Amino acid sequence: MxxxxxxxxxxxxxxxxxxxxxxxxxxxxxxxxxxxxxxxxxxxxxxxxxxxxxxxxxxxxxxxxxxxxxxxxxxxxxxxxxxxxxxxxxxxxxxxxxxxxxxxxxxxxxxxxxQRRTNPDNLAVKRLLEQQAFGRIYSADLSCRFWRDQAYYDSAAYRGSYAIDGGGVFIQQASHNIDNYIWFFGMPERVRAELDTFAHQMEAEDHGAVVLRHADGMIGTIVASTCAPPGYPPRLEVSCEKGTFTLTNDRISHWHVAGIENPAARAEPAPDDGASNPAVTDTSRHEAVLADFERAVAERGQPLAEGSDARRATDLILRIYRCRA
The missing domain is CATH 3.40.50.720 (NAD(P)-binding Rossmann-like Domain)
Known part of the structure; x- marks a missing residue:
């Protein structure tokens, strides 16, 4: 193409x-x-x-x-x-x-x-969730503790603005991870959030904490920040009826699930996590997104993150932002 x-x-x-x-x-x-x-x-x-x-x-x-x-x-x-x-x-x-x-x-x-959807461990967890292999999911705790210095926000007038960026850390840096959360667990019924701006001169939030309640009773939490130096890989910790597992930077780093073998793939190094630097040096996940996009075009099918599905990340973030009032 x-x-x-x-x-x-x-x-x-x-x-x-x-x-x-x-x-x-x-x-x-x-x-x-x-x-x-x-x-x-x-x-x-x-x-x-x-x-x-x-x-x-x-x-x-x-x-x-x-x-x-x-x-x-x-x-x-x-x-x-x-x-x-x-x-x-x-x-x-x-x-x-x-x-x-x-x-x-x-x-x-x-x-x-x-592109985080393309990572092998994320795909493996997604399949198991679709099969309801974990039993009931009790909780999912997402931590996106990143770092951006003031120079990052000063590099363009729109950074951290509501009018152009749409907000701060939730819609910009944590959007990928929030998309994964929804891809795994769906949209919550209730959202409560606390947001503030602590470490930067910017219009929108640089730190926030969210509690989410899902229709099946699952309780989720999301902490997102760009004021956590030096920046840490994103982490998702899940507790379920059959045990617990953790994804760190989209790789399974802990697995204690009864009756299910750890599906972790270790054939390739972990890609960039963007925790401390917005520059992307590893394009392998973008290559995977492009290949999937071309497959969808050729097959007249759906890409991995098609528009109406991918919009849910923004929909949830907008609900989080409404909690500011």
């Missing part, structure tokens, strides 16, 4: 590197409103809008700031192009509705890069 990458920030280079590792796929060029027609980014051409791209391509990868995702996704869908969006899908329910509806109307695939 041939791609146009919308946006020229750091994450766009991650996708470019991931595409270079896929022999049958490549980037045709970029779209950036800040560049004039005929400009280049590196060795690739750059256009001010998708409508002005004059080379054939199959799909777009949207890497613009969070609140702008819907603009490019809707434009691409109307052009009949498939869409892969960097997380989150968007920051408002109205924008996400429009994206999903336009993709369906024009029969294009809409997927979100929640």
């Amino acid at each position: 041939k791609y146009i990458i919308v946006g020229t920030g750091n994450i766009s280079r991650t996708y470019l590197k991931a595409l270079e590792a896929l022999p049958a796929s490549d980037a045709v060029g970029y779209v950036s409103r800040s560049n004039a027609a005929g400009a280049t980014v590196g060795a690739l051409p750059c256009w001010p809008s998708l409508a002005q791209v004059d080379r054939p391509y199959d799909a777009v990868i949207v890497t613009t700031p969070n609140a702008l995702h819907h603009q490019s996704a809707i434009e691409a869908a109307r052009l009949g192009k498939h869409v892969l969006v960097e997380k989150p899908l968007d920051i408002t329910q109205a924008a996400m509705d429009d994206m999903i509806n336009e993709a369906a109307r024009h029969r294009v695939v809409l997927a979100v890069s929640y």
Whole structure:
């Protein structure tokens, strides 16, 4: 497949590197409103809008700031192009509705890069949960204790803002982990949260704690922070009818479950966790997302994180943010 990458920030280079590792796929060029027609980014051409791209391509990868995702996704869908969006899908329910509806109307695939879903141990746990192999789940405690210095928030005016980022640590750094939580356990019935800004000059929260109650009685907790130096790998601890298990950075680090062999896969090193640095040096999970996206396009099927499913992370985060009132 041939791609146009919308946006020229750091994450766009991650996708470019991931595409270079896929022999049958490549980037045709970029779209950036800040560049004039005929400009280049590196060795690739750059256009001010998708409508002005004059080379054939199959799909777009949207890497613009969070609140702008819907603009490019809707434009691409109307052009009949498939869409892969960097997380989150968007920051408002109205924008996400429009994206999903336009993709369906024009029969294009809409997927979100929640690449933690591709990790083998996460997939193994997901299968066991679908089989109800653990019995009743009692509790799930998610810890996302990350670190970002003030320079990170000062690097762009929109960082940590409600209007563009959509909020702070929950919608930005912890969004991947919250997506995994919902993918595993579904949406809670009740949400209670305490949020604040402690260590940074920014509009939104840099720390918060959430208690979630699910329809089956399970109690979940989420702690998310960017003021926990030096930054720690995300950790999910689960207690269930048959025992306990822990995922640390998406790898099974503890397993004490009666009657079920530990399904941990150890054939490859653990990928970056982003705990202390937003830069992505290992593109293997993005490569997996792209391969899954292309499979969905070829089979006219659903990607691993299709739009209406992936939106649930934003839906839950918006419920958490409403607790601020």
